[in-house]
Amino acid sequence: MSISLPKAFNEFDEARQKGFIDVKELKEKGKNIVGTYCVFTPWEIILAADAIPISLCAMSDEPIPEAEKHLPRNLCPLIKSSYGFAITDTCPYFYFSDLIVGETTCDGKKKMYEYMNDIKPVHVMQLPQTTIGDDSYNLWRNEMVVLKERIEKEFNVEITDENLKQAIKARNEERRMLKKFYELGTLCPPPITGLEILKVLYGATFKTDKNEQNQTIDNMIKSVMEEYNNGVRKVSEDAPRILITGCPTGGATEKVIQIIEENGGAVVCFENCTGVKGNDTLVNEDIDPIDALTDKYLNVACSCISPNDNRIELLDRLVDEYKVDGVVDIVLQACHTYNVETYRIKKFLNENKNIPYMSIETDYSKSDIGQLQTRISAFIEML
Amino acid sequence: MSISLPKAFNEFDEARQKGFIDVKELKEKGKNIVGTYCVFTPWEIILAADAIPISLCAMSDEPIPEAEKHLPRNLCPLIKSSYGFAITDTCPYFYFSDLIVGETTCDGKKKMYEYMNDIKPVHVMQLPQTTIGDDSYNLWRNEMVVLKERIEKEFNVEITDENLKQAIKARNEERRMLKKFYELGTLCPPPITGLEILKVLYGATFKTDKNEQNQTIDNMIKSVMEEYNNGVRKVSEDAPRILITGCPTGGATEKVIQIIEENGGAVVCFENCTGVKGNDTLVNEDIDPIDALTDKYLNVACSCISPNDNRIELLDRLVDEYKVDGVVDIVLQACHTYNVETYRIKKFLNENKNIPYMSIETDYSKSDIGQLQTRISAFIEML
CATH class of the missing domain: 3.40.50.11900 (Rossmann fold)
Known part of the structure; x- marks a missing residue:
C-alpha cells in the first residue's frame, strides 16, 4: 500500500501547473469551465450541470503591477492578483473559463467583479451580510436558484434535483x-x-x-x-x-x-x-x-x-x-x-x-x- | 430681509458645538435620541417616533489613536474617528444617543458596529449590495419595517402611517x-x-x-x-x-x-x-x-x-x-x-x-x- 511520499506530495505541489493541461483537455472535449473565487460558491450546482468548477483565487504577486493600473495599491493582494491574471490573460484557468461566478463577499471583490465583467461574463451572487433571520436565508436560497438558472441557460442544460x-x-x-x-x-x-x-x-x-x-x-x-x-x-x-x-x-x-x-x-x-x-x-x-x-x-x-x-x-x-x-x-x-x-x-x-x-x-x-x-x-x- | 452673512455662516460653522446644548436640552425634556452614520438611514422613521436623529459621522483625527487600539490603522478615518469618540465617550451626541442605527454599507463600518454594540445598543440594517432585482427591494423594505418595529419597542411608541x-x-x-x-x-x-x-x-x-x-x-x-x-x-x-x-x-x-x-x-x-x-x-x-x-x-x-x-x-x-x-x-x-x-x-x-x-x-x-x-x-x- 505504501507509496513514495515525496513523490505524492510533489504531485500536489505541482497540481497548479499540471491542472492547466487537464483543463485544456477537458475544454477540448467540450466541457464547460466555471471559474470561482470563494468557498461561498456552491460548486455542487456547477458540477450538477456537468461543468468543471475551478478556483481562480490567485496567490502570486506577478500580475499585481498590471492590476494596480485599474485597482488601488492599498487593496488585498488576492484581489489584485486575481484581477491582474485576468487582464493580462496569463492564467490558463481564467482563459479557459466560460463563466465566472463571484459573490458580494468583501468590498474589494465586489467592486473588482464590476471590472472583471468587461473581460468575461461574471455572475455575482448576492451574499447576505449576516446569517441571522429568515430574510438572509431566503435571499441566499433564491441566489442558489438564480445561479442554477444562469448556468442552465449559459450551458443549455437542465439541472435536475437528481x-x-x-x-x-x-x-x-x-x-x-x-x-x-x-x-x-x-x-x-x-x-x-x-x-x-x-x-x-x-x-x-x-x-x-x-x-x-x-x-x-x-x-x-x-x-x-x-x-x-x-x-x-x-x-x-x-x-x-x-x-x-x-x-x-x-x-x-x-x-x-x-x-x-x-x-x-x-x-x-x-x-x-x-x-x-x-x-x-x-x-x-x-x-x-x-x-x-x-x-x-x-x-x-x-x-x-x-x-x-x-x-x-x-x-x-x-x-x-x-x-x-x-x-x-x-x-x-x-x-x-x-x-x-x-x-x-x-x-x-x-x-x-x-x-x-x-x-x-x-x-x-x-x-x-x-x-x-x-x-x-x-x-x-x-x- | 438682509441678514449679516458672516454671522449666518458662522452659525452653521459653530453648529456642531451649539448642537450639544440643544441635544442636552432635548434629552432633559425626555426626547429620545438616535445616532446614525449614513445617508442610508431613513431618518423619517426616527422622526415619526418623535425621536431626534443625529449624525455621528466623525470628522476629527483626535480620537483615532484610541480607536486604533481595537481597529486596524489601515482603515477609513471616518470609521476610526467615529469609533474613537464612542469608546472614549468624548462625543456628547454619542453620549446622549439612546440607540445607534447602522447599516451593512462598507466592510469597515459593518465590522466596527459589532464592537460598538458593546458600548451602546446598535441596530444594524441589512443593506442589499445591489439595487437590481426584486430581492434587493424586498430585503430593504423589510429592513424598514424591522427598524420601525425596533424603534417602536425601544421607545414604547406606535409609529402610524400618518x-x-x-x-x-x-x-x-x-x-x-x-x-x-x-x-x-x-x-x-x-x-x-x-x-x-x-x-x-x-x-x-x-x-x-x-x-x-x-x-x-x-x-x-x-x-x-x-x-x-x-x-x-x-x-x-x-x-x-x-x-x-x-x-x-x-x-x-x-x-x-x-x-x-x-x-x-x-x-x-x-x-x-x-x-x-x-x-x-x-x-x-x-x-x-x-x-x-x-x-x-x-x-x-x-x-x-x-x-x-x-x-x-x-x-x-x-x-x-x-x-x-x-x-x-x-x-x-x-x-x-x-x-x-x-x-x-x-x-x-x-x-x-x-x-x-x-x-x-x-x-x-x-x-x-x-x-x-x-x-x-x-x-x-x-x-
Missing part, C-alpha cells in the same frame, strides 16, 4: 477525504508538516478528477500512517503546535508557514478557506438539495459575515481538537474584515482559551520576510 | 431648502465659496430644529442673492469650477476644499453624502410611506452598491448643471469601494464628459497638506 444530489454526494466524499487527511494534524506529534498539509489542500483545488484525488489522498494517508506507526517522526514532539487562521493561504503566503516551521513550530491546523473552513461541515444529503446548499454556504465562518460567531465556535473546537499551543492569524494586506476581527479573535483566544495569539498582516511580496522571521521566532520562543 | 407621512413631508421640505441653497453653485460665478456651501451643509446635520434651519437658510439665500444682484462678487468669474465627489467631506477634510479655493479654484458642487447625494431625490409623498422610503434609500449613489450606476447618472447631470471644469474625487484612506470606483469615474469623466479628473486619497491628519497643495495647484493650473 444531478444536484449526486454532486452533493461527490463533494461530500471529497470533503470527507480532505478532512481525514488534514486531521492527521491532530496527532501528537503530527506525522506530516504544516507545509505538506497546505500543499495538498492547496493543490487539491486544481485537481479536476476528484475520484483520482480521493484515491491518491487515501493512499497518502495510509503511507503516512504506516511510516508513523513504524516510528518515523518528521516533527519533534516538543514543537509548539500552531493553528493558522484568517485569510486564504497558499502560493506566496506559504512563506509564513515556512518561517513558522523553520523556527521550530509545527503548523497542525488551517482554520481558513484553504483548510477547515470549507470542508468541516458537509452538505445535508437528506433534504431538498437547494435548501441543503443554502444552509451550508450561508454558514461559512468568513469575516465578511457580521457577526461571525461561526468562526469563534470553530476556533473554540479546533484549539481543543488539535491541542493548539498558539494561534497565528494571517491577514492579507488591507483585508478590512479579517483585520477588524483580529481584536475579537485575540480577546477570545487569550481570555476564553488562554492561548497566545499573534496576527500578521502580509502580502504576496518577499519584502517582509526578514520582519516576519523576527516576529514569528519571538512568538514561538514564547510558547 | 406619522411617517408627516416626517416624509418635513424631511422633503428640509431637502428642498438645502437643495435651493447648494444650487447657488450653479450660478456663474457662484455667489458664495465652496467652503461656505460646505459649512452650511455640514452644519445643518447638527441642527435639531429643522423649521428654524429652513428659515435661516431661506433668509441666507435671499441675502446672498441681494448682494449678488447688487454686483458683489466673492468668486472670480475666471475661477475653474470644481465638482467634489467621493467620500463625505467636512471637519478635517475641509482642508481639500480650502486648498482648492486658495489655489484659484471655485468649488461649486458637492456630489457626496454631505451634499447632493442625500438631498437630490425627494421621498415620494403619494405612495405607501414604507415603499417610498425603501425606494429612496435603496437608490443612494454610494460606492458600496454594486454596480453603482446611480453615481454615473448623477455626475453626468451635475457636470452639465454646474458647468463644471474639473472633478476632484476625495477618497478617505482605505475606503476600498470609492477607491476602486475611481478608475470607472475617471474613465467616464475623461471619455464621456471630456472633463479633467483627479482623485485624492487623504485622511484626517494635516501631514499631507504640503503634498495636496502641490498636486491640487498643478491640477487647477491645467484647467
Whole structure:
C-alpha cells in the first residue's frame, strides 16, 4: 500500500501547473469551465450541470503591477492578483473559463467583479451580510436558484434535483477525504508538516478528477500512517503546535508557514478557506438539495459575515481538537474584515482559551520576510 | 430681509458645538435620541417616533489613536474617528444617543458596529449590495419595517402611517431648502465659496430644529442673492469650477476644499453624502410611506452598491448643471469601494464628459497638506 511520499506530495505541489493541461483537455472535449473565487460558491450546482468548477483565487504577486493600473495599491493582494491574471490573460484557468461566478463577499471583490465583467461574463451572487433571520436565508436560497438558472441557460442544460444530489454526494466524499487527511494534524506529534498539509489542500483545488484525488489522498494517508506507526517522526514532539487562521493561504503566503516551521513550530491546523473552513461541515444529503446548499454556504465562518460567531465556535473546537499551543492569524494586506476581527479573535483566544495569539498582516511580496522571521521566532520562543 | 452673512455662516460653522446644548436640552425634556452614520438611514422613521436623529459621522483625527487600539490603522478615518469618540465617550451626541442605527454599507463600518454594540445598543440594517432585482427591494423594505418595529419597542411608541407621512413631508421640505441653497453653485460665478456651501451643509446635520434651519437658510439665500444682484462678487468669474465627489467631506477634510479655493479654484458642487447625494431625490409623498422610503434609500449613489450606476447618472447631470471644469474625487484612506470606483469615474469623466479628473486619497491628519497643495495647484493650473 505504501507509496513514495515525496513523490505524492510533489504531485500536489505541482497540481497548479499540471491542472492547466487537464483543463485544456477537458475544454477540448467540450466541457464547460466555471471559474470561482470563494468557498461561498456552491460548486455542487456547477458540477450538477456537468461543468468543471475551478478556483481562480490567485496567490502570486506577478500580475499585481498590471492590476494596480485599474485597482488601488492599498487593496488585498488576492484581489489584485486575481484581477491582474485576468487582464493580462496569463492564467490558463481564467482563459479557459466560460463563466465566472463571484459573490458580494468583501468590498474589494465586489467592486473588482464590476471590472472583471468587461473581460468575461461574471455572475455575482448576492451574499447576505449576516446569517441571522429568515430574510438572509431566503435571499441566499433564491441566489442558489438564480445561479442554477444562469448556468442552465449559459450551458443549455437542465439541472435536475437528481444531478444536484449526486454532486452533493461527490463533494461530500471529497470533503470527507480532505478532512481525514488534514486531521492527521491532530496527532501528537503530527506525522506530516504544516507545509505538506497546505500543499495538498492547496493543490487539491486544481485537481479536476476528484475520484483520482480521493484515491491518491487515501493512499497518502495510509503511507503516512504506516511510516508513523513504524516510528518515523518528521516533527519533534516538543514543537509548539500552531493553528493558522484568517485569510486564504497558499502560493506566496506559504512563506509564513515556512518561517513558522523553520523556527521550530509545527503548523497542525488551517482554520481558513484553504483548510477547515470549507470542508468541516458537509452538505445535508437528506433534504431538498437547494435548501441543503443554502444552509451550508450561508454558514461559512468568513469575516465578511457580521457577526461571525461561526468562526469563534470553530476556533473554540479546533484549539481543543488539535491541542493548539498558539494561534497565528494571517491577514492579507488591507483585508478590512479579517483585520477588524483580529481584536475579537485575540480577546477570545487569550481570555476564553488562554492561548497566545499573534496576527500578521502580509502580502504576496518577499519584502517582509526578514520582519516576519523576527516576529514569528519571538512568538514561538514564547510558547 | 438682509441678514449679516458672516454671522449666518458662522452659525452653521459653530453648529456642531451649539448642537450639544440643544441635544442636552432635548434629552432633559425626555426626547429620545438616535445616532446614525449614513445617508442610508431613513431618518423619517426616527422622526415619526418623535425621536431626534443625529449624525455621528466623525470628522476629527483626535480620537483615532484610541480607536486604533481595537481597529486596524489601515482603515477609513471616518470609521476610526467615529469609533474613537464612542469608546472614549468624548462625543456628547454619542453620549446622549439612546440607540445607534447602522447599516451593512462598507466592510469597515459593518465590522466596527459589532464592537460598538458593546458600548451602546446598535441596530444594524441589512443593506442589499445591489439595487437590481426584486430581492434587493424586498430585503430593504423589510429592513424598514424591522427598524420601525425596533424603534417602536425601544421607545414604547406606535409609529402610524400618518406619522411617517408627516416626517416624509418635513424631511422633503428640509431637502428642498438645502437643495435651493447648494444650487447657488450653479450660478456663474457662484455667489458664495465652496467652503461656505460646505459649512452650511455640514452644519445643518447638527441642527435639531429643522423649521428654524429652513428659515435661516431661506433668509441666507435671499441675502446672498441681494448682494449678488447688487454686483458683489466673492468668486472670480475666471475661477475653474470644481465638482467634489467621493467620500463625505467636512471637519478635517475641509482642508481639500480650502486648498482648492486658495489655489484659484471655485468649488461649486458637492456630489457626496454631505451634499447632493442625500438631498437630490425627494421621498415620494403619494405612495405607501414604507415603499417610498425603501425606494429612496435603496437608490443612494454610494460606492458600496454594486454596480453603482446611480453615481454615473448623477455626475453626468451635475457636470452639465454646474458647468463644471474639473472633478476632484476625495477618497478617505482605505475606503476600498470609492477607491476602486475611481478608475470607472475617471474613465467616464475623461471619455464621456471630456472633463479633467483627479482623485485624492487623504485622511484626517494635516501631514499631507504640503503634498495636496502641490498636486491640487498643478491640477487647477491645467484647467
